[in-house]
Amino acid sequence: EPSPAAAPERRSFSRVTPEDLAFFRKVLPGRTITDPDLLESSNVDWLRSVRGSSEVLLRPQTTEEVSQILSYCNSRNLAINTQGGNTGLVSGSVPVYDEIILSTALMNNVLSFDSISGILTCQAGCVLENLSLYLEDRDYIMPLDLGSKGSCHIGGNVATNAGGLRLLRYGSLHGTVLGVEVVLADGRVLDCLTTLRKDNTGYDLKHLFIGSEGTLGVITAVSVLCPRKPKSVNVVFLGCETFEQLLQTFQLCRGMLGEILSAFEFLDSECMRLLNTHLKISNPISDCPFYVVIETSGSDATHDGEKLHNFLEEAMTSSFIADGTVATEDSKIKALWSLRERVTEALTHEGYTYKYDVSLPVDRIYQMVTDMREHLGDRAKSVVGYGHVGDGNLHLNITSPAKDAALLAAIEPFVYEWTAGCQGSISAEHGLGLKKRNYIYYSKPSQAVALMGNIKAMLDPKGILNPYKTLPDNLQ
Ligand code: FAD
Ligand code: 2HG
Ligand code: ZN
Structure with missing residues (x-):
């Protein structure tokens, strides 16, 4: 059962009856799943932080089948939780109670x-x-x-x-x-x-x-x-001594790499420690407080190589970067990218993770991490910062050996107030889902939230679609 703090009371939706199952089996023969073992993984989110208790998983193949299911569920007042790959990080993709799970896994053409x-x-x-x-x-x-x-x-x-x-x-x-x-x-x-x-x-x-x-x-x-596949791709992995130097590197590369810059990502030394410890991935350069992944994508390898070379030379001369390595070949490009991409996976080995995905003015991004570290002291196991720095998007992650209500109370609303204090967003890209819906007012004015409620009521008057998610409790 979800914790009362995370979820409100179950709303008065109907419960699935044998007649309902007979209908689903007629529309989706062999694709109406009720075996609890098969349902288990669809009831639990990627982070294993929330567990629903759905007893039905539907696997339509066509739009027409989805239409028949929704028309039926709406008339029967049965709640539905649509699920894709179930990789969402705000517990939006799993049922809170017994909502029917509608999976898109077989709609893959x-x-x-x-x-x-x-x-x-x-x-x-x-x-x-x-x-x-x-x-x-x-x-x-x-x-x-x-x-x-x-x-x-x-x-x-x-x-x-x-x-x-x-x-x-x-x-x-x-x-x-x-x-x-x-x-x-x-x-x-x-x-x-x-x-x-x-x-x-x-x-x-x-x-x-x-x-x-x-x-x-x-x-x-x-x-x-879809864009054309770039003919030439380069990835560099750099180390910086301070976040200020990392920002200077960003400014420099925007100017010198211009149109071929395709990513500017960062991780801190705590992330690197977790990659080393839990995934046995080693640091390809010398230890630094901050690491940057820069990718270029263009159409002319010689031209791109020259630009990158000039940028790296300038960054070294200006002492913005302390160390670095370059990859042009596919396997090394993948290896450098995995240093950034696998931080989320490394974190799962730490115990329980409290995740924050915030948009901030780019120059304030790391201040949030240091302020949080100071604020929590030794109450957290680790406080790490990484993310899409080029987009002003920080991923702040705080771990503890297990779920810890006192730690959560120390983090929230501190983190949301901090974000609102610099006109940031409490969800840059992961959404609100179940976990963050009640904090929407930190980033949206009440008129906007009320209008969202009106739109929801117009499109889904019975509220059967993904209940308890995205919009705050007091609206529905
Ligand atoms: P699910 O998790 O199944 O569902 C997510 C939400 O979408 C739920 O509310 C669900 O109801 C709804 N939904 C799913 N399919 C449909 C549909 N067909 N119609 C209507 N509603 C639907 N996110 C980022 O933004 N950027 C990242 O860089 C990023 N990196 C990630 C890395 C890792 C290792 C992990 C585990 C997650 C990452 N995520 C990232 C979060 C997640 O992968 C994304 O949110 C992704 O878009 C979710 O897709 P999904 O198919 O798994 O959706
Ligand atoms: C990423 O950019 C994802 O790696 C996941 O958005 C971030 O786990 C996170 O906090
Ligand atoms: Zn991200």
């Missing part, structure tokens, strides 16, 4: 790809990494890349408006998603699956669903504008 425009249309359950491989064979790439790419679904990415490692270059999904197909709470299919770059005919409804975390509809298909 590419529908079309236009090799001239680079526009991909696919079902929501395609795994991000599979889409990347599909596109790479055709000389294109996905505009987003996340450490969870091997499991997360494109529908989940759109539902969370995932950011990730390429946002600096290709922008957010609000720019690269051109169309969505959504099944609304009552089963109506909303076909906004256009493949146009420009379309100003009325309100752009797709944006409502990007980042709606399964609360406004079930995304069944998406179209995405």
